[in-house]
Amino acid sequence: MYKAVIVLEDGKIFSGYSSKKFEHIGEIVFTTSMTGYQKALTDPSYYDQILVMTYPLQGNYGTNQDQNESNKVQVKGFIIKELTDVPSHWKNKGTLKSFLNKNNIPFVTDVDTRALTKHLRRQGTMMGAISTGNNIKTILKHIQSFPKYGSEDIVSKVSTKKTSVKNHKSKGAPRVIIVDLGVKNNIKRILEKNGCNVIVVPHTLSYQEIESLHPDGIILSPGPGDPMQLLEIAGTVKQISESYPTLGICLGHQILGIAYGASSYKLPYGNRGSNHPVLDTTSKQVFITSQNHGYAIDPKGLEKNMKVSQVNLNDGHVEALNHSTLPVSSIQYHPEASPGPHDTEFIFNNFLNKIKKG
16 A cells, blocks of 8 residues: 545645555545445546545445446546445445456545545635655645646536437337436436437537437536536527427536526535435425536526526525526436435426427
């Protein structure tokens, strides 16, 4: 084992151990989910970030292919307190350690993740490095010269390069296009389970190209990065939503908001976890949601027909939008969960009902 350090851009240092030598730099973020480490590791919304798990024990139920939310591990590094080599689950196909090593993902163990998380909560999410080097000044220089997370388009690195179609066996199945900003597998699974033809397209497709695929509805998927880096697709999103039932999820929600006049801003430390309370402003019902985002939308400037319909009970930021005259809505959280509660999976049913109504 090698001694390793987590060096934050403000100079704060945390220690741990690693089985390999490395140095990797990225935005360091934390999730409070108690389970779902493999789903988080393969979530494209974590692309290029270094992920901290606040729950101390990781790897206790092993890994298996069914838990992947994309075709590869998306994180740049992994920080945990304790990694077990003795998983226990009937579906287990291998340890978390072997999974990380197979995918060449650097990880640091024996870290005081509670202290690290509390620091990020107080000071805000920031850039940092995980390294087995011992020259802290040099590591800090590397961090300072590294591009800030969100300063460039990340979606182009996770979005599909070609259109794919998975047809349902039933006749007359609705054709749902997913604009891939970093889609998770479980979104596709839920649509397939509900009898849809699922068409996944690159996020750069024009309105005319999307129209030629004859969709019945559009989903703007979750994904990584700053939505303000995607202003060039806002016009296409506006056209799409004026023509077809549209649902925006997470980054898709932010892009939809921007298309209708809102702007976005970076949250101090992001909302990442499986127990975030959201209030529906009409029904006054509270939902416990799965979240993974570092940005939110500022509703000032929204067109009058686009209304805020849900808010976060922890910090008050916008969690959902609903158009008053069009079958168009969006949510900041993840109704597909993976990981997290399934309380809001009905969002997909509501969307499909809008398609049926035409």
